[in-house]
Amino acid sequence: MTGRRFDAMVIGGGLVGSAIAWGLRREGLSVALLDEGDAAFRASRGNFGLVWVQSKGLGAPWYQRWTRQSAESWPGLADDLAKQNGLSLGLSQPGGLHLCLSDREMNKRAERLEQMKREAGNYGFEYRMLDAREARDLLPGLGPAVVGASFTPYDGHVSPLALLRSRHQGFTALGGVYLPNVKITGIATAPRNFLLETNLGTIQAERAVLAAGLGNAKLAPHFGLKAPVRPQRGQVLVTERTRAALPMPTTTIRQTGEGSIMLGDSVEEVGFDTRQSQPVMAEIAHRAALCFPWIGRLNVVRAWSALRVMSPDGLPIYD
Amino acid sequence: MFRTRPDHRTETVQVIVEGRALMVPEGSSAAAAILLAGLASIRETAVSGSPRLPWCMMGICFDCLTEIDGVANRQACMVPVAVGMRIARQHGARDVPR
Amino acid sequence: MNLVPVKAPQAPRKFDLAIVGAGPSGMAAAIAAREFGLSVLVVDENAAPGGQVFRAAELAGADPALARDMAPGLELIARFRALDVTYRPGATLWMLDPDTGTLSLSCLNETMEFVAERILLATGAQERPVPIPGWTLPGVMSAGAAQIALKTAGMVPSGRVVLAGQGPLMWLLANQLIRAGVMPVLVETRTQPILRTALEQGGIFSGFAQLTKGIGLILKARQSGMRVISGARHLRAEGAARVQSLRFEGGFEPCDTLLLHEGVIPSTHISMAIGLEHFWDARQLCWRPRLDVFGASTHARIAVAGDGAVIGGWEAAVASGQLAALDAAFRLGRMAQAARDFQAEASADALLQARTLRPFLDALYAPSHEILAPPEESTIICRCEEVTAGSLRWAAAIGATGPNQAKAYLRCGMGPCQGRLCGPTVAAVIAETRNVPVEEVGHFRPRAPYKPITVQELAGAQHGADRLS
Numbered sequence A: 001m002t003g004r005r006f007d008a009m010v011i012g013g014g015l016v017g018s019a020i021a022w023g024l025r026r027e028g029l030s031v032a033l034l035d036e037g038d039a040a041f042r043a044s045r046g047n048f049g050l051v052w053v054q055s056k057g058l059g060a061p062w063y064q065r066w067t068r069q070s071a072e073s074w075p076g077l078a079d080d081l082a083k084q085n086g087l088s089l090g091l092s093q094p095g096g097l098h099l100c101l102s103d104r105e106m107n108k109r110a111e112r113l114e115q116m117k118r119e120a121g122n123y124g125f126e127y128r129m130l131d132a133r134e135a136r137d138l139l140p141g142l143g144p145a146v147v148g149a150s151f152t153p154y155d156g157h158v159s160p161l162a163l164l165r166s167r168h169q170g171f172t173a174l175g176g177v178y179l180p181n182v183k184i185t186g187i188a189t190a191p192r193n194f195l196l197e198t199n200l201g202t203i204q205a206e207r208a209v210l211a212a213g214l215g216n217a218k219l220a221p222h223f224g225l226k227a228p229v230r231p232q233r234g235q236v237l238v239t240e241r242t243r244a245a246l247p248m249p250t251t252t253i254r255q256t257g258e259g260s261i262m263l264g265d266s267v268e269e270v271g272f273d274t275r276q277s278q279p280v281m282a283e284i285a286h287r288a289a290l291c292f293p294w295i296g297r298l299n300v301v302r303a304w305s306a307l308r309v310m311s312p313d314g315l316p317i318y319d
Numbered sequence B: 001m002f003r004t005r006p007d008h009r010t011e012t013v014q015v016i017v018e019g020r021a022l023m024v025p026e027g028s029s030a031a032a033a034i035l036l037a038g039l040a041s042i043r044e045t046a047v048s049g050s051p052r053l054p055w056c057m058m059g060i061c062f063d064c065l066t067e068i069d070g071v072a073n074r075q076a077c078m079v080p081v082a083v084g085m086r087i088a089r090q091h092g093a094r095d096v097p098r
Numbered sequence C: 001m002n003l004v005p006v007k008a009p010q011a012p013r014k015f016d017l018a019i020v021g022a023g024p025s026g027m028a029a030a031i032a033a034r035e036f037g038l039s040v041l042v043v044d045e046n047a048a049p050g051g052q053v054f055r056a057a058e059l060a061g062a063d064p065a066l067a068r069d070m071a072p073g074l075e076l077i078a079r080f081r082a083l084d085v086t087y088r089p090g091a092t093l094w095m096l097d098p099d100t101g102t103l104s105l106s107c108l109n110e111t112m113e114f115v116a117e118r119i120l121l122a123t124g125a126q127e128r129p130v131p132i133p134g135w136t137l138p139g140v141m142s143a144g145a146a147q148i149a150l151k152t153a154g155m156v157p158s159g160r161v162v163l164a165g166q167g168p169l170m171w172l173l174a175n176q177l178i179r180a181g182v183m184p185v186l187v188e189t190r191t192q193p194i195l196r197t198a199l200e201q202g203g204i205f206s207g208f209a210q211l212t213k214g215i216g217l218i219l220k221a222r223q224s225g226m227r228v229i230s231g232a233r234h235l236r237a238e239g240a241a242r243v244q245s246l247r248f249e250g251g252f253e254p255c256d257t258l259l260l261h262e263g264v265i266p267s268t269h270i271s272m273a274i275g276l277e278h279f280w281d282a283r284q285l286c287w288r289p290r291l292d293v294f295g296a297s298t299h300a301r302i303a304v305a306g307d308g309a310v311i312g313g314w315e316a317a318v319a320s321g322q323l324a325a326l327d328a329a330f331r332l333g334r335m336a337q338a339a340r341d342f343q344a345e346a347s348a349d350a351l352l353q354a355r356t357l358r359p360f361l362d363a364l365y366a367p368s369h370e371i372l373a374p375p376e377e378s379t380i381i382c383r384c385e386e387v388t389a390g391s392l393r394w395a396a397a398i399g400a401t402g403p404n405q406a407k408a409y410l411r412c413g414m415g416p417c418q419g420r421l422c423g424p425t426v427a428a429v430i431a432e433t434r435n436v437p438v439e440e441v442g443h444f445r446p447r448a449p450y451k452p453i454t455v456q457e458l459a460g461a462q463h464g465a466d467r468l469s
Helices: A015-026 A061-085 A103-123 A132-138 A160-173 A213-223 A278-291 A293-297 B030-037 C024-035 C067-081 C143-153 C168-179 C194-201 C208-223 C269-273 C314-331 C337-355 C358-364 C389-398 C403-410 C423-434 C455-462
Strands: A004-011 A031-034 A096-100 A128-131 A148-152 A177-179 A184-190 A193-198 A201-210 A230-239 A253-255 A261-263 A299-310 B012-017 B020-025 B065-068 B071-075 B086-088 C003-005 C013-020 C040-043 C086-088 C092-097 C102-107 C110-121 C125-127 C140-142 C161-166 C185-188 C227-229 C236-238 C245-248 C251-254 C257-262 C264-266 C278-281 C286-289 C302-304 C380-382 C466-468
Touching: A004 A015, A004 A193, A015 A031, A015 A160, A015 A201, A031 A201, A061 A103, A061 A160, A096 A103, A096 A132, A103 A128, A103 A148, A128 A132, A132 A148, A160 A177, A160 C389, A160 C403, A184 A213, A201 A213, A213 A230, A213 A299, A230 A278, A230 C455, A261 A278, A278 A293, A278 C455, A293 C455, A299 C455, B012 B030, B020 B030, B030 B065, B030 B086, B030 C143, C013 C024, C013 C314, C024 C040, C024 C067, C024 C314, C040 C102, C040 C110, C067 C314, C092 C269, C110 C314, C110 C455, C140 C143, C143 C168, C143 C257, C161 C168, C161 C245, C168 C185, C168 C208, C168 C257, C185 C251, C194 C358, C264 C286, C302 C314, C314 C337, C380 C389, C380 C423, C389 C403, C389 C423, C403 C423
Parallel strands: A004 A031, A004 A201, A031 A177, B012 B086, C013 C040, C013 C110, C040 C086, C110 C302, C140 C257, C161 C185, C161 C257, C185 C227
Antiparallel strands: A096 A148, A128 A148, A184 A193, A193 A201, A230 A261, A230 A299, A253 A261, B012 B020, B065 B071, B065 B086, C003 C466, C092 C102, C102 C110, C125 C264, C236 C245, C245 C251, C278 C286
């Protein structure tokens, strides 16, 4: 395959890239979706699966607003995708809790959410600080170590893997060209004419979308852009399936549609290193067992570490 | 369906399989006890509810997950029997009391 | 429930050499390492030493069905038992940090840590999956499973027993069952002709003793009146609530227990999880860690010996364990390089001798394509998550270039076995669908915990002072 030409090419086949590629294809463009191979970093595969509002956009009201709007458009999106692919994304938005294990954590949390409410202005921001008893009513089985929680009704969760599959499936079904195992060896840009030299031959398009996650940091300068993103490691533990139900997700614990309980979410600045570290895994497990002693009795059947795509200030980059 | 050869393995251990006392040879695993008890299955899967019995007996396949001494999802082929051990079938996903 | 401090965390105990697995290679390595004065830790999942080949040999040694096969193991086990080593049976290694040499173990619901300068993985082999239609039915087991039941508990399948598949283990098990009073029917799937394969692969003269033993097993089983059906294809296990029969092209065999076997492959779960480099062995059709002649891997602290390195049988495992121990002594500064190389010669010769018949056996018992990549769409490949061959082909077609992406789409390999069993099949089906070699498709990336441990145990690994009570 040499010298293929498209209306648009999207570099990166994760959740962002495949969604954009799908959208462009739906608008009738010929689209190539360029992806890495099986062993890529792929933040999409490591994602925890929260559709989360209550922690997003402190000090950045615009980001808080977008997050809310984005969460609100999720049910429509999930319905659409289910209709197209017959695949449930397991979306559930019952609201969510952030659990606090000390009075200090509780006070800090209250201050933070009060600030978000202030910054939301007329857009509004509904939240409640719950004492231990109120939190226990919402989440039976909370441990005695939990002193309280914050609640917002906007939060929820979804299966990121089902979403990824649905996107790839949908894009291919619409006639998009999915090109995995691509290695870019050269880039040449001109107005409305972007050309990539790759191991699959030359790929050319009028429009290019950079959705390569951490790869964007290196790609962007070739296109006259800046994307100073860095890797931030997060580790996740997953338990065996259980019938005991967790009615709503918390910031670090959620139950999947299959019944597994996912435990997260750690933050480590260790560069491009996806190894696991036992102390961090133990800390995640420790905190989870404190929050829900019954989770302590479940087996961890899977665990992983993956890299978040983080901007310098943790906010979206708009150039 | 399995049977013992009592002439060659004389030492036995009493365990309780699905509430029924059963003498099994010393050295048996809990999975072996289930096979000797002649149960139709050791568990029903959490995915589809289909019945399973052990496949590998050496800790690889996890098809022998079952309840041992009140704890669900134990890898029965890796658990040696002990006197009075209670082994029970497991139905679907595990439940944990809260 | 309260957090009650029970014990203070203590620094993990240190060893010169930690050996994971107390089978032939692990025991031989421990014996050799003690000769060189190394402090040795041996951890093993089973209750007694012996590995799978000499599983429960101390119990099974007196069983007339097994005595002759267990004899060489008993001697090895006795020498191992007499050693001054720290031996932890019944312990599961759930995480290994190769950079710090830390082994995290779970033993009777407690986690413990040890540290070692050198670590030898002697984790042995596992049976290749045999994903035929109906292989999840109760009553269908691997042949190795029945052999383990016989070794550990002296028990045998009752009713009609069918052995189906191929490989040296089939004939060995057939003989053991016959000696134990069970007459099975053998449905052999071998497609390669014996004589031509032997001439092509060689090794039959230098491997004469092994060959004689193998032929002896075949003759003995046939003389005992065992019915053998040869060249069977398109196997399927049939039955409603449990297996009732084995069907194959041109035949049908009623059974109460169906034992399947298509050879063994190295257990690479841990060696892959810690990031050792592996390569595809096109002859043995499996992934293997890349090792030097002493078993040293691509990580400076880690070596691999025995069937976990390359399938060679117990005699080869013993020799490779000795070589790894020699190298450990050298790397720890207890032995000069020249002394290591001099002492290595005997083990290297033994290794060569033990492996001489392998090319012939590998070629003779090469699994057919339908075993590697089941053609029927509804055949279950991942037993844990019940993922079928058909859905895998679909996933490969829409863009899964390897097992990890297929896992993200379909959940194959996400269950408690973590892809140990389905890994080879998932890769083979993707390779076939995308028309690329298996080595290009790759393999699952296993992660810790290598075996399930409770959230509480994992928490205890760090918070040794705290116990939920």
